[in-house]
Amino acid sequence: MKRTLASAAGAILATALFAAPAMAQGSGSATIDAIMKRGQLVCGVAGLTAGFSLPDSQGVMRGIDADSCRTVAAAVLGDASKIRFVPTTTTNRFTMLQSGEVDMLYRSTTWTLGREASLGTEFASINFYDGTGFLVKTSTNVKSVKELDGATVCVQPGTSTELAIADYFRVNKMKFTPILMQDLSEIQNAYLAGRCDAYSTDASGLASFRSQQGAKAPEHTLLPEIISKEPLGAMVRKGDDKFFDVVRWTYFATLIAEENGMDSKTIDSFAANTVPEIRRFLGLEGDMGKQLGLDNKWAYNVIKQVGNAAEIWERNITPLGVPRGINNLWTKGGLNYAPPMR
Ligand SMILES: N[C@@H](CCC(=O)N[C@@H](CS)C(=O)NCC(=O)O)C(=O)O
Incomplete structure (x- = not known):
């Protein structure tokens, strides 16, 4: 009984404390x-x-x-x-x-x-x-992520990309060496300078990077595998x-x-x-x-x-050449579905 009262008092106090700032x-x-x-x-x-x-x-x-x-x-x-x-x-x-x-x-x-x-x-x-994708130099003639066993991959630290790549390579019994760089231009320059065999991030980020290359965009190929949900x-x-x-x-x-x-x-x-x-x-x-x-x-x-x-x-994504695909409304084959506004 005593304990019940004490915990009830505790609960009331907790509620009061919790509610006070909101009120x-x-x-x-x-x-x-x-x-x-x-x-x-x-x-x-x-x-x-x-x-x-x-x-x-x-x-x-x-x-x-x-x-x-x-x-x-x-x-x-x-x-x-x-x-x-x-x-x-x-x-x-x-x-x-x-x-x-x-x-x-x-x-x-x-x-x-x-x-x-x-x-x-x-x-x-x-x-x-x-989803996570990989960009490689077209000149390498690499056509699939499966060809990247032993590759060095440029990736930003603290990203889910890092984890997705680790999972994918483990499942496929492949090895890779991550080249971790925080700064975006540093990592992109490292990839451009050939310090890593592939650059990996969200496929949208790769499309964005590729579009920024202007006339040189065809020098970079997005590999067909999208290896994770992002x-x-x-x-x-x-x-x-x-x-x-x-x-x-x-x-x-x-x-x-x-x-x-x-x-x-x-x-x-x-x-x-x-x-x-x-x-x-x-x-x-x-x-x-x-x-x-x-x-x-x-x-x-x-x-x-x-x-x-x-x-x-x-306004923002079409110029990158990325089709709307699964980002369409559910009525158009996409995943975007809003509950009713009522
Ligand atoms: N979606 C992943 C990756 C995020 C990410 O690395 N985004 C990149 C490319 S889309 C980015 O924002 N780079 C610009 C920067 O670091 O300033 C995550 O949440 O960890």
Whole structure:
């Protein structure tokens, strides 16, 4: 009896302690409160990868990760431009998120069990279904990863690529020597200079690198094997469910808009539409935004200012020559499937 009372008291105290900070804050989300207070979303990106996040000649960050960050700024602040991009590396990205230096990451980061179970972080969305690939010099005439037994492979440390290659070579009873380099240009130059037989990272990253070679792109061949699943997405800190919901549903909003044929150019023409999900999407009924702790125009702002999932893909990834494939909507043979907005 005594023990029961004590543990009940403990539970009440724990609840009170847990609930106290949330009650003291406006939105119930420490992250959203911080974003609102500074009037800016701080989003961690790579900052060096064409198609993902790379500043253009005007210094504006471009890419699917940059735009995915912008969707969250549009949802939370009603303004996609209220954002600060913070470059992160493959190794410091997790501590930058854990320490609160960034609110979230959209940084070609693969969702894995380890990263969710042991880092105090979790994944709210997948904005790119990718896989590990290998790039070799066309002149080597290597046609398959199976020919890479004993090869040296350039790979960035702290990546899931490292682990995927180790698994693949082990399964296939092959050996390789990793050449680990943190700095992107250093590793790419090492590969170009012939210091490794292959360069491995997400196939999208290889397509991005190859496209940056311009006229010399044909000198590099992407081998046909994609040896792992690399679902890349938004990473947030655990313990802030409201912000998690916002990031997740902001991504779903870009899919639902595409499903319904709404894009940045056409969305205003849906104002008089009578389809219930479209009306809820536009904030005309249902208080979807309010339920998330946002303005009811949140999803409208996302699409009007940044675009739907197809627009974001076509703007950023199509120029790399990467077909949408499994990144299409489920209705077009892809994996992108959003739950109902109701
Ligand atoms: N998805 C993998 C690999 C991430 C990765 O290495 N990305 C590369 C290429 S897509 C990158 O961002 N390089 C740019 C940089 O390091 O600044 C992971 O999460 O570990």
